[in-house]
Amino acid sequence: MKRLMTAVVLAIAATACYLMLEPVPDDTGPVLDADEATQVSRGEYLARAGNCLGCHTAPGGAPGAGGRAIETPFGTIYTSNLTPHDNTGLGQWSSDDFWNALHEGRARDGRLLYPAFPYTHYTRITRADVDAIRIWLKTLPPVDQPNREHALRFPYDTQAALLAWRALYFKPGVYRADDRRPADWNRGAYLVQGLGHCSACHAPRNALGASNDPEALAGGLMPEQNWYAPSLASTHEGGVGDWPKEDIVALLRDGASRQATVSGPMAEVVFGSTQYLSASDLDAMAVYLKALPATQSVKLESKGIQDELRRERGARLYAEHCADCHGEHGEGKPGVWPALAGNRAVTMDPPANPVRMVLGGGYAPATRGNPRPYGMPPFAAALDDEDIALLVSHIRGSWGNSATPVSSLDVQRLRGNLHQAARAPRNPPSVGSDAD
Known part of the structure; x- marks a missing residue:
């Protein structure tokens, strides 16, 4: 019996030695120290x-x-x-x-x-x-x-x-903190001006593609994509100076807040980038954006479509295609479909964004705070240029809205760039209104 037990022990020991000497495949990647x-x-x-x-x-x-x-x-x-x-x-x-x-x-x-x-x-x-x-x-x-x-x-x-x-x-230079400002403002400036490169979209560009005052974030039409990135300093466009800070944070983190829902290229930014930022960094960005000097951009007033037949046609198109979600009087449904009455995203000039939304539809980004956003279907195949012009003009001139009408030529130009938007940068998959 002793011999048998000794043999078993030796066998186990030999096996253990073999396993210790035999290299074990490592498919976990390189080992990193702390x-x-x-x-x-x-x-x-x-x-x-x-x-x-x-x-x-x-x-x-x-x-x-x-x-x-x-x-x-x-x-x-x-x-x-x-x-x-x-x-x-x-x-x-x-x-x-x-x-x-x-x-x-x-x-x-x-x-x-x-x-x-x-x-x-x-x-x-x-x-x-x-x-x-x-x-x-x-x-x-x-x-x-x-x-x-x-x-x-x-x-x-x-x-x-x-x-x-x-x-x-171009003049190279690392961000230098402004000693007159608090730490959270400086952190927000570092993120907005540097890593976030917000003015790449939210600043006007000259004929050579350069912005002379990128930190003003005064808004601009995005070349080739033909979306308008609104001014972040104007209350008529995308300014958030009068917003509660928590609403700015929610918009950057979730893509939707009590004030607005993002769409178009900004939805892609939230989807791939800002939803992953820390609470402190989002708060810092909100502090910086709230402190931008307010600008007095001109709000163009209009009486809307003057021709009665065309005005009635725009109203019919709205009733047929939009009222079920956005309401008979553009009131929307809070937390589901944005109101169009008083919505600065549909009354901004140029009118690129509402036209692009009607043409191509769109969704808010899927985020952890808003994992199943409601979306809007495209109407590019269902409506011709004149119909879309009348529909958008109706929205821009009803329920207290008083923006200038849209022409069929505007729609034709924007429709022609839909194929370019399809090739525009989109963010990789990730976890998961007033469209500013």
Whole structure:
């Protein structure tokens, strides 16, 4: 019996030694120490704040592998591969290389980068935050996907033209805190002006695509997409200076608040970026946005459609297609369908946003605070340009609204850009009104 027990013990010991010596497959990825794990987590958060993967992920493509087409008035830009692939991605890039790209707008080989990549905003990001983003990007699975050459018209495809543009409109510089302001305002400014690059949409641009006063956030028509990003300083447009701070936070976090529901490109920003921000950062952004100097933008008044037959036709179209959700008198249903009466999103000039919504429909973003948002169907196939013009004009001129009518030519122009909106950047999947 002793011999049997001894044999069993020896067998167990031998098996244990074998298992200790036999390499165990490790499919959990690299082991990170506490400091590295903290940096990776921080870098992922900052990349979310900057919505990096929103542009650098092609539809159906690997996260961060680039290849998405960005339509501009000067041609098409294709986003680059951010994965750590040695040949086609950032695998050979040093921390200095990555810093130069975000801070100086220069590639690893010294080429000047096009400002469709918003280094004009990212230049404000601190070195520590840039390094953290790079550390997180290094954890992405490397993807062998060569960068696609841009398709820009002459002379915009030349480094000489880009050098001249930068001399006129770009000055690198990390954000410097304003000592006269509290810490939360400065944090909000850092996020809005830098990582969030809000003025990339919410600022007017000149013929060369530059904004002379981006921090004013005075609103502007988004090139090629033809959505209007409203002024964040005007109470007639998207200003939130008179909002309770918690409503601003809710809008950025959930895509919907008591005051408004986001739609169009802003819905994509909430979906892929701001819903993931911390409560303190959302609060800081709200503090900064509330403190923007108010502007007195001109509100164009109008008596609406003057021709009685056309006015009646617009009312019939509204009753047939819109009243079931938005109410007979544009009153909407709180928390479900937005009111159209007194809704500044439908009375802004230019009238691009209400026309785009009627043409293409839309949904608020799916967020943890609003996981099943109600949406609006598209009417581009059901209504012709004249019908949509009359319908939108009816909404803009009824129930106390007094905005200028919309023409069929306006609708035709915006309808022609629907295919470009389909190619516009969209954010990768994530967890899950007055449309400003």
